[in-house]
Amino acid sequence: MIDVRQWLHRLCLLAAVILLQACASSGVLQTARDQFRQGNTDAALQTLSSADVAKRNRLLLYLDRGLIAQAAGNYSDSINALSQAADLVEKLDFVSFSEQTTSLIANDWTTSYRGEYSERLWIHTFQMMNYLLINKPEGAAVEARRALKVFENHGTSLKADNVTRMLMAMSFEAAGQYDSAAVEYRKLFKDAADVPGIAAAALRNAKALGRADDAARYAAAVSSDHTGNASNDSELIVLLANGFIEAKLPGNLFIAADMRVSFPYYPSTWQTVPTIDATVDGQTTSTTTTPLPLLNISQTALNARGKKIAAKQALRIAAKYNIGESVGDEYGEVTGSLVRTLLFLLEQADTRSWETLPAQLSLVRIPMTAGTHTVVLNIRDSTGIHSTQIEDIRTFSGRRSFRLLRTGIDTIRNDSSLTH
Amino acid sequence: MSKPLTIHTAHPHTRIATQLLRTLAISVMALGIVSCAATTRNIDPESGTHYDASYDFTDKKEIVDALTSSLMGSPQIRTQPDKPIVVIYGIANETSEHINTGGITDDIRLALLKSGQFRFINRKQRDNLVNEADYQYAGFVPPEQRINEGRQLGANYILSGTLRSIEKNQPKQWRLNKRKLVYYSMNLEITDLETGEISWADNVEIARESSKPIIGW
Numbered sequence: 001m002i003d004v005r006q007w008l009h010r011l012c013l014l015a016a017v018i019l020l021q022a023c024a025s026s027g028v029l030q031t032a033r034d035q036f037r038q039g040n041t042d043a044a045l046q047t048l049s050s051a052d053v054a055k056r057n058r059l060l061l062y063l064d065r066g067l068i069a070q071a072a073g074n075y076s077d078s079i080n081a082l083s084q085a086a087d088l089v090e091k092l093d094f095v096s097f098s099e100q101t102t103s104l105i106a107n108d109w110t111t112s113y114r115g116e117y118s119e120r121l122w123i124h125t126f127q128m129m130n131y132l133l134i135n136k137p138e139g140a141a142v143e144a145r146r147a148l149k150v151f152e153n154h155g156t157s158l159k160a161d162n163v164t165r166m167l168m169a170m171s172f173e174a175a176g177q178y179d180s181a182a183v184e185y186r187k188l189f190k191d192a193a194d195v196p197g198i199a200a201a202a203l204r205n206a207k208a209l210g211r212a213d214d215a216a217r218y219a220a221a222v223s224s225d226h227t228g229n230a231s232n233d234s235e236l237i238v239l240l241a242n243g244f245i246e247a248k249l250p251g252n253l254f255i256a257a258d259m260r261v262s263f264p265y266y267p268s269t270w271q272t273v274p275t276i277d278a279t280v281d282g283q284t285t286s287t288t289t290t291p292l293p294l295l296n297i298s299q300t301a302l303n304a305r306g307k308k309i310a311a312k313q314a315l316r317i318a319a320k321y322n323i324g325e326s327v328g329d330e331y332g333e334v335t336g337s338l339v340r341t342l343l344f345l346l347e348q349a350d351t352r353s354w355e356t357l358p359a360q361l362s363l364v365r366i367p368m369t370a371g372t373h374t375v376v377l378n379i380r381d382s383t384g385i386h387s388t389q390i391e392d393i394r395t396f397s398g399r400r401s402f403r404l405l406r407t408g409i410d411t412i413r414n415d416s417s418l419t420h
Numbered sequence: 421m422s423k424p425l426t427i428h429t430a431h432p433h434t435r436i437a438t439q440l441l442r443t444l445a446i447s448v449m450a451l452g453i454v455s456c457a458a459t460t461r462n463i464d465p466e467s468g469t470h471y472d473a474s475y476d477f478t479d480k481k482e483i484v485d486a487l488t489s490s491l492m493g494s495p496q497i498r499t500q501p502d503k504p505i506v507v508i509y510g511i512a513n514e515t516s517e518h519i520n521t522g523g524i525t526d527d528i529r530l531a532l533l534k535s536g537q538f539r540f541i542n543r544k545q546r547d548n549l550v551n552e553a554d555y556q557y558a559g560f561v562p563p564e565q566r567i568n569e570g571r572q573l574g575a576n577y578i579l580s581g582t583l584r585s586i587e588k589n590q591p592k593q594w595r596l597n598k599r600k601l602v603y604y605s606m607n608l609e610i611t612d613l614e615t616g617e618i619s620w621a622d623n624v625e626i627a628r629e630s631s632k633p634i635i636g637w
Contacts, residue, residue, distance in 0.1 A: 083518075093598075095635045138513050145516035149587070177514060 026352070028053055029060055032068070033355050037244065039409045041072035056099075056112040059088050060352060063119065067126060067356040071241075071406045075130045079139075082127050086146070089120050104319045105343070107262070108312070108350035117154040118161075118294070118301035119354045121147060125164045125361075128171050129239055132402045137174030144168035144180075157304035162188065162195050163292035163363045169201065170237065170400065178209050186214070193221050197288040197365055208398070234395035236366040236373075236403065242274055242381040243359035243408035245294050248302075250349035258340045259321065261313045262349040266299045271360070274381035278366050280373050285366055292361040298353075320347075358406065370397040383408035473602040473630035475519050475585075483524060483606045483624045488531040490622040497537070497610070497620060506532075506610070507541040507575035515585035515604070524583070528608070541575050577619065581608035597631040 028051040035044035045068055053061045066081035092114045099111040115123075124147035131139035147168055151158060159165075165188050172181035185202035192198055199221035206214035248264040255261065271293040278285050320343040328336020359382060366375065373393045379386045386407050395401050463469055470476060491497065497504060508529060511521035532538040542549075549572070556566045583606045590599040609621040 094633060096637065097635060098637055139518060142513065142516055142518050149516065176512070180514075 026057065029057065029064060029355075032064060036064075036068050036071070036356055037409060041068055041409075044068045045072065045074075045077075056110070057352070059085055059092070059113045059115055060354065062088060063115070063123070063354045064356045066123075067354075070126060070130060070404070071409065075134045079127065079130045079134075082123050082130070085115075086123050086127075089115055089123070103312075104316050105323065106346045107316075107348045109348060109352070111350075113350075113352045116298060116301045116353070117150070117157055117304060118297045119357075121150045121154070121158055121161065121164060122294075122354070122357065124150065125161075125167060128164075128167045129402070129404060132167075132171065132174060133404055137171065137176075140167075140171035141175035141177055141180075144171040144184075154301070154304065157300045158297060159191055160300070161292055161297050162192050162198065162290055163361050166198065166201060166290055166363050169205070173205060173208075174400065178205060181205050182209055182211070182214070185218075189218065189221070195290060197290040197363065200288060201365070233397045234368055234370050235400045236280075236368055236375060236390075236393055236395065237400050238276070238364040238366065238377065239402065239404045240274060240276070240289075240362040240364055240379065240381075241358035241360070241404070241406045241408075242362075242379075243383050245298065245353075245355065245357040245359050247355050248349075248351040248353045250351055252349075255317065258324075258337070258344050259317065260344065260347055261317065262347045263309060263313065264302065264349045264351045264353075266295060266302060268299075269295065271295065272382050274360060274362055274379055276362075276364050276380075277378040278364075279376045280366065280368050285368070288365045290363040290365075292363075294357055294359060294361060316347075358408070368393075368395055370395050377405070379405070379407060381407060470628065470630075472632075473600050473628045475515070475517055475604060479604065479626055480524055480527065482626065484527040484531060486624045487606070487608045487622055488528055488535075491528075491532065491608070491610070491620060492535050492537060494620045503537060503539045504577050504610075505539045505541060505573050505575045506577045506579050507543050509543075509578050509580040511581040511583055511606075511608070513583055515583055516587060517585070519583065521581075521583055524581075524606070525579070528579070539573065541573055576613050578611040578613060579608070580611065581606065583607075595634065597633055599629060599631040601627070601629050603627045 028047065032044040032047040032051070035041075035047060045065065048061060048065045048068070051061060062081045062085035066078045066085060069075075069078035069081060092112050096112070102110045124143045127143040128140045128147070131137065131143060144167070147164060151165075165184060169181040169184040169188065172178070172184065182205055185198075185205050188198050189202050199218050203215055203218035203222050206212075206218055246267050246269055249267055251263050251265050253261040253263070273289065273291045273293075276287050276289055278287050320340075324336055324340035324343060327339040368375075371394075373395065375390045375393055377386075377388050377390070379388070384407075388405065390403055393401055393403075465477065465481060467478070469478060508525050511524055513519050513521050529540055533540060553567060553569060555561070557569075583604065585605075586603045588601045604626040605623055606625075607621065607623040610619045611617070612619050
């Protein structure tokens with residue numbers, strides 16, 4: 001028979017190990033995230049490259065590394081890291097008996113982080129951006145098809161992500177797969193015809209395919225879309241990422257004095273859509289901004305997982321209650337109370353998330369004629385007012401050029417890109 | 421006076437339990453050592469080894485073998501008085517995997533070159549050819565050693581193709597395994613540069629099912 005003290009000792013040890021492990025591994029990630037926020041991307045990447053992150057937090061390591069490398073302009077590193085993240089999501093797509101058992105008496109921090117549905121989608125969104133930025137449109141189209149699979153499985157909670165859907169269509173177009181792009185534009189137009197930029201982009205595609213019926217339908221919507229411009233033959237697409245997404249917070253629901261349910265939630269904050277004024281070669285040019293408030297999509301995706309979280313919480317409450325009661329019956333009420341207190345302390349909401357994501361991702365379309373141009377952008381977003389000049393943008397007839405800007409880290413990052 | 425030696429005899433059940441535990445521990449250790457040992461072995465490229473449903477080297481081999489034998493047996497190509505001169509324009513990857521289709525065209529070119537029935541233009545080296553010719557004519561190379569410009573071969577055929585895939589996952593239901601069906605279709609075609617006519621076309625189809633458990637350790 002196991003001695004009571006021995007029993008308690010083991011439980012305390014388990015609690016300490018779980019709490020310490022959670023703190024230790026997330027500490028390294030937090031350091032890198034702070035360095036990134038301060039604009040020190042090199043230091044952040046260095047921290048992550050030497051980080052000894054627990055296996056269950058490996059996905060967060062890849063996600064953060066992918067996004068920081070992208071912001072630093074290291075697109076091939078970003079592709080590698082996000083590709084590792086996508087592979088890991090695939091590998092973790094099963095129920096681990098050992099992890100679920102531990103999490104039933106402790107908390108979800110003991111399980112491998114699998115990413116919210118929205119985060120799984122955005123792996124492909126940022127991969128599409130990477131491939132478009134390094135002029136590998138075929139790679140972007142592959143990522144677009146992978147994103148399609150995520151939409152097939154979790155479309156209800158993700159379909160408001162108009163930027164990813166626009167990027168998918170644009171990736172197909174860049175790879176010369178206009179038919180696939182037409183399908184995406186048709187779905188987008190059906191779901192969000194009034195969102196700025198969608199009708200105009202769909203019209204451009206319909207014209208390229210010579211589909212008069214579709215073109216007439218889209219053109220009717222473009223006339224009310226004042227900032228849309230479907231007639232210009234080439235475009236600069238600025239992908240503007242600004243600020244940082246809110247981190248998940250722990251919420252608590254007390255069932256009894258020594259029993260609670262702890263759950264993660266995203267706080268609601270005021271979202272502002274950035275405004276962008278552009279001049280092309282000194283001439284003021286109209287722009288169309290399609291916004292993506294990542295927090296809203298994250299909240300919807302987390303809510304979609306709500307039933308699963310609630311079912312698991314119910315099982316955990318039952319397991320913890322039974323452990324507390326059994327110990328109390330066997331070793332006395334004092335010991336039972338002690339055990340219940342320990343289990344109460346172990347109840348922690350799993351607030352892990354991809355914290356290097358921007359608060360907003362906007363797809364800005366700037367029409368221009370074919371040639372070489374200099375563009376000045378004045379951006380007003382939640383992180384302040386920014387001005388940046390992009391020189392030597394080469395655009396070709398009927399094609400797009402892509403640029404990435406990240407604001408809200410100490411310095412504005414204006415990076416590369418090539419023409420498609 | 422010395423203390424008498426006391427021998428504690430364990431209860432027979434305890435002894436059995438201890439022995440069982442010891443055996444179990446040794447088995448687990450042995451299993452751990454065997455499973456942890458790194459191994460390397462050569463695999464026959466002809467063998468159809470697949471770890472999952474995704475595209476792999478045996479698929480590439482199957483595609484290349486089928487298409488090259490079809491192309492070499494094509495009467496349109498075989499009846500040409502001269503060896504056809506072909507330029508490769510690559511294979512578009514329209515799958516949801518990052519497949520380097522350059523590997524397929526390289527192997528097809530190699531097989532066709534070895535057959536002796538085709539000639540190929542090295543399109544990838546065009547810029548380097550121009551650079552090298554410019555260098556030779558820049559005064560660094562004696563005139564008698566310079567290449568003759570305007571002597572490059574003109575292609576009379578374009579070789580191009582598309583690799584596509586369709587994936588289907590088993591619908592969500594009570595089950596122990598997740599099944600996935602993947603269908604690959606590789607189309608290859610030869611286009612006559614002068615007439616624009618597709619002189620030859622063929623395709624290879626591969627369909628595969630894989631499954632993985634929903635619950636694991």
